[in-house]
Amino acid sequence: xxxxxxxxxxxxxxxxxxxLLRLLRExxxxxxxxxxxxxxxxxxxATWEALSGNPVTSNVFDAVDSVNxxxxxxxxxxxxxxxxxxxxxxxxxxxxxxxxxxxxxLATRAPVVMAPAMHTEMWQHQATVxxxxxxxxRGVRVIEPASGRLTGKDSGPGRLPEPDEIFAAxxxxxxxxxxxxxxxxxxxxxxxxxxxxxxxxxxRSSGRQGVALAQAARDAGAEVTLIATHLEVPAPHxxxxxxASSALELREAVFDCAEGQxxxxxxxxxxxxxxxxxxxxxxxKRDEHSAPVIELVRNPDILAELVGARSRNPELPPFIVGxxxxxxxxxxxxxxxxxxxxxxxxxxxxxxxEVGASLTFGQETNSIQVLFAGxxxxxxxxxxxxxxxxxxIEQISNATKSHAAVTK
Ligand code: CTP
Numbered sequence: 001x002x003x004x005x006x007x008x009x010x011x012x013x014x015x016x017x018x019x020l021l022r023l024l025r026e027x028x029x030x031x032x033x034x035x036x037x038x039x040x041x042x043x044x045x046a047t048w049e050a051l052s053g054n055p056v057t058s059n060v061f062d063a064v065d066s067v068n069x070x071x072x073x074x075x076x077x078x079x080x081x082x083x084x085x086x087x088x089x090x091x092x093x094x095x096x097x098x099x100x101x102x103x104x105x106l107a108t109r110a111p112v113v114m115a116p117a118m119h120t121e122m123w124q125h126q127a128t129v130x131x132x133x134x135x136x137x138r139g140v141r142v143i144e145p146a147s148g149r150l151t152g153k154d155s156g157p158g159r160l161p162e163p164d165e166i167f168a169a170x171x172x173x174x175x176x177x178x179x180x181x182x183x184x185x186x187x188x189x190x191x192x193x194x195x196x197x198x199x200x201x202x203x204r205s206s207g208r209q210g211v212a213l214a215q216a217a218r219d220a221g222a223e224v225t226l227i228a229t230h231l232e233v234p235a236p237h238x239x240x241x242x243x244a245s246s247a248l249e250l251r252e253a254v255f256d257c258a259e260g261q262x263x264x265x266x267x268x269x270x271x272x273x274x275x276x277x278x279x280x281x282x283x284x285k286r287d288e289h290s291a292p293v294i295e296l297v298r299n300p301d302i303l304a305e306l307v308g309a310r311s312r313n314p315e316l317p318p319f320i321v322g323x324x325x326x327x328x329x330x331x332x333x334x335x336x337x338x339x340x341x342x343x344x345x346x347x348x349x350x351x352x353x354e355v356g357a358s359l360t361f362g363q364e365t366n367s368i369q370v371l372f373a374g375x376x377x378x379x380x381x382x383x384x385x386x387x388x389x390x391x392x393i394e395q396i397s398n399a400t401k402s403h404a405a406v407t408k
Contacts (some may be wrong), residue, residue, distance in 0.1 A: 010038035013160035073108030083117035120156030177221025187268035189229035205269035207231030212389035
């Protein structure tokens with residue numbers, strides 16, 4: 001049984017939430033419904049109370065003694081907003097808390113799912129697009145609206161998916177935490193190799209996949225430490241955050257944090273080379289035409305080094321996951337290169353994705369193959385970076401169980 005807050009904002013699709021409430025209750029969950037004030041124009045509180053079996057209010061000033069605007073969010077295992085109007089998403093994105101639902105969204109640390117419903121014009125408006133992006137970057141699962149008949153005669157994207165589809169889309173969040181009690185160390189983002197006080201050599205990694213892995217591991221009940229190099233998205237709440245910038249700093253942070261961890265996920269895009277010298281002052285143009293030649297030296301391979309160090313230090317993570325950013329060519333496919341890399345690095349699992357200027361880096365979606373040491377099969381997944389992250393976490397959970405059984 002989970003404690004679920006079902007927020008309902010004022011759209012005609014509120015009637016579909018009644019059916020969703022039924023499905024949640026029939027599955028045995030405790031549901032507190034929080035409608036926004038105007039929902040009463042569509043569905044009244046008597047319906048929510050009768051079907052949830054709990055008192056219902058939109059008002060922060062009802063039942064003040066139990067501090068509902070904080071308590072409901074704090075106690076929840078999952079907060080849903082169905083339907084989510086453009087207005088409630090804008091408020092959530094801006095951190096406005098002017099009623100019980102928006103206050104709950106600010107107070108909760110539980111996973112948040114929103115199912116938007118609105119007219120196509122509103123859904124496609126730049127303001128809504130930006131707000132949805134902000135919410136997704138913060139880890140809110142915004143379910144894509146369906147396309148079809150809207151309130152009037154018009155049709156297009158903006159329709160609330162059917163209640164059973166929404167119910168299916170949250171099943172993983174209602175499942176038992178598969179990594180409860182597991183300590184997971186994750187590196188994310190791209191390293192920056194300093195050249196002089198203002199310049200660096202960097203790479204295209206946005207950190208989205210690593211942040212999504214941290215979210216998915218946290219949602220699966222793991223105790224997560226995230227070592228963030230350069231990230232273009234905010235780190236998720238509920239994880240321990242450690243900062244590192246260059247490959248050498250990252251190496252130090254990984255070795256500092258790794259002892260006692262059960263799993264290490266090396267998702268960071270680590271620069272293979274760094275400038276041989278870091279100039280103390282900005283490199284100047286000396287004359288009209290010449291340009292400096294920058295000598296590079298190899299960076300340590302952190303992943304391979306850590307795998308090697310395990311034979312001397314039993315405190316290091318028994319399960320290590322590498323990521324391989326690969327491009328195929330005449331000599332081999334992405335998967336063939338992945339298998340070779342898995343053997344070379346000596347880790348337990350390798351997540352392979354194809355990269356290129358318009359693939360993976362900075363994109364919202366990803367397509368991966370998961371390879372395992374000593375196993376010929378692979379697992380394919382594609383979708384949003386969070387969906388892909390959930391598959392990776394599930395595979396880690398399955399593989400660590402059989403790994404522990406073999407090594408016992
Ligand atoms: N990695 C690392 N230290 C490095 C380079 C990479 O720990 N100096 C890790 C990455 O975090 C990733 C894995 O190794 O988990 C594979 O990274 P990738 O760049 O694809 O592989 P490389 O070892 O750099 O191989 P190559 O660039 O030759 O394909």
